[in-house]
Amino acid sequence: MNIKATTFITAVSAFALLVFTVGCDADTEVDQTVEEILSAQPAITSFSPASADIQSRVLIRGTYLNFASKAYVGDTECRITQRINGETLEIEVAPEAESGVVRIATSAGKEASSPEQLSVTYPQPAVSSELPEGGMVNENIVIEGTNLRTVTKITFGGTEAIIQFKEAQALVVSVPNNEGEGQEVRMYYNTASGETSVALSAGFSITIPTPVINNWPQLMNRDSEVFITGEDLNLVTSVTIDGQEAPINASSATALNFNVPEGVQTGYRDIAVHYGTDKQLVREGVPYINGQYEKYIEFDTDPESVFALDLSKDPLAVQQLNGNAEQPPFPGASYYNLQMNTGTGSTIARMRLHSETANETWQQILDPGNFGDNPVLHFWINTEGTAPILKLYIGGTSNANRRELSGGNTNTGEGWKLYAVRLKDFIPGLTSVGSAFEIRLNTGSGASVFPVVVNLDWIVVTDQVLTEFGAEDVTDLFKPAG
Numbered sequence: 001m002n003i004k005a006t007t008f009i010t011a012v013s014a015f016a017l018l019v020f021t022v023g024c025d026a027d028t029e030v031d032q033t034v035e036e037i038l039s040a041q042p043a044i045t046s047f048s049p050a051s052a053d054i055q056s057r058v059l060i061r062g063t064y065l066n067f068a069s070k071a072y073v074g075d076t077e078c079r080i081t082q083r084i085n086g087e088t089l090e091i092e093v094a095p096e097a098e099s100g101v102v103r104i105a106t107s108a109g110k111e112a113s114s115p116e117q118l119s120v121t122y123p124q125p126a127v128s129s130e131l132p133e134g135g136m137v138n139e140n141i142v143i144e145g146t147n148l149r150t151v152t153k154i155t156f157g158g159t160e161a162i163i164q165f166k167e168a169q170a171l172v173v174s175v176p177n178n179e180g181e182g183q184e185v186r187m188y189y190n191t192a193s194g195e196t197s198v199a200l201s202a203g204f205s206i207t208i209p210t211p212v213i214n215n216w217p218q219l220m221n222r223d224s225e226v227f228i229t230g231e232d233l234n235l236v237t238s239v240t241i242d243g244q245e246a247p248i249n250a251s252s253a254t255a256l257n258f259n260v261p262e263g264v265q266t267g268y269r270d271i272a273v274h275y276g277t278d279k280q281l282v283r284e285g286v287p288y289i290n291g292q293y294e295k296y297i298e299f300d301t302d303p304e305s306v307f308a309l310d311l312s313k314d315p316l317a318v319q320q321l322n323g324n325a326e327q328p329p330f331p332g333a334s335y336y337n338l339q340m341n342t343g344t345g346s347t348i349a350r351m352r353l354h355s356e357t358a359n360e361t362w363q364q365i366l367d368p369g370n371f372g373d374n375p376v377l378h379f380w381i382n383t384e385g386t387a388p389i390l391k392l393y394i395g396g397t398s399n400a401n402r403r404e405l406s407g408g409n410t411n412t413g414e415g416w417k418l419y420a421v422r423l424k425d426f427i428p429g430l431t432s433v434g435s436a437f438e439i440r441l442n443t444g445s446g447a448s449v450f451p452v453v454v455n456l457d458w459i460v461v462t463d464q465v466l467t468e469f470g471a472e473d474v475t476d477l478f479k480p481a482g
Contacts, residue, residue: 051119074100134205157183218331300332316341335457
């Protein structure tokens with residue numbers, strides 16, 4: 001129902017309730033219920049003008065017209081444009097309407113017809129401006145002339161274009177996605193004999209602009225949708241990952257969403273965005289994980305403060321986002337940098353994963369069946385030729401829940417390494433993460449050269465060791481408490 005009709009009915013209901021209340025107070029009988037008012041029989045006494053062009057407005061006069069839910073000229077439904085009051089209604093003559101009586105119908109099933117017929121006329125549109133020789137897809141073209149309001153559609157090479165704006169002297173049409181040269185542009189309008197058309201151009205050329213991609217995905221995984229943003233992305237016809245077509249879930253001028261095809265395997269994969277007849281944009285070597293994947297800490301979104309510094313153990317310790325090292329291979333543009341300057345075996349920097357991550361699945365990492373019973377912790381690490389001590393606490397903070405990596409096992413040289421730790425049976429007998437999952441860092445009491453540096457990023461868990469990305473399985477290099 002039209003909003004104005006709903007508003008009127010609400011007002012009538014309130015008025016009827018008021019009348020009923022006052023009537024009760026005055027011991028006066030109420031003559032009509034709300035239902036009776038709404039089901040009143042409408043009547044059409046006149047309309048003007050007597051002759052109207054298609055897509056022009058006609059005023060209908062009568063009684064109870066405010067309850068009209070539909071309007072017709074002959075057998076063609078026409079849009080109700082305004083409910084002025086109970087005695088006046090405005091409609092727009094539909095483009096395909098033919099001469100006939102004016103009718104209305106209410107939601108209560110009541111109908112009313114005019115005593116005379118409305119004469120519908122079909123003014124022929126005429127174009128006075130010239131079309132350009134060609135245009136880009138989505139480009140707007142202004143067409144000038146007379147009676148252009150009656151135009152029903154415009155096609156380019158048979159493809160219907162979107163009319164963005166239309167009035168009697170001008171209309172604006174967008175060039176459709178129909179690449180090619182020598183295309184015929186036709187303008188369609190209705191006549192007394194039905195729809196007809198006239199050619200506006202016999203040789204229009206349509207070119208497709210190259211879509212602009214502002215953000216390629218940094219990482220893809222099996223269970224997550226992939227998002228690309230940019231410009232003119234509605235011109236994309238398909239997306240392929242290593243040659244396999246990806247199902248597109250949503251597409252607009254500024255965004256494109258899709259899922260990686262099932263057959264794509266873990267590794268660095270090429271994304272090809274196809275447009276036009278045979279054009280494409282390619283992003284090479286985007287990492288993809290075909291398996292269960294949970295991200296817990298990633299310093300493009302997490303601050304350095306997820307690690308708490310104990311300055312009583314190292315008053316000179318400094319942490320920040322990014323340092324002197326290059327970025328790890330993926331993902332993102334930020335990593336955690338810690339510089340420790342005091343020799344100690346006590347914890348200098350601590351990250352309580354269970355307190356810092358926004359991903360609550362950390363509690364289920366060791367649950368039976370999760371991650372295919374093979375949960376693997378991964379993280380990028382670069383210690384810049386130093387040898388810090390890294391400790392993992394899982395399931396608690398006692399010595400029995402601690403494992404330590406130190407010495408040459410933490411010295412990554414001057415580059416990044418992707419470390420993998422198989423968590424099942426990492427601590428024998430532990431079957432639940434419980435309430436604790438921590439990473440702790442210190443220099444070791446024997447350190448003599450400072451700073452001792454740790455760079456970290458991308459703390460995740462997967463269902464396999466990511467050897468496709470060069471991951472090193474360091475599980476057995478961790479020492480138990482002692």
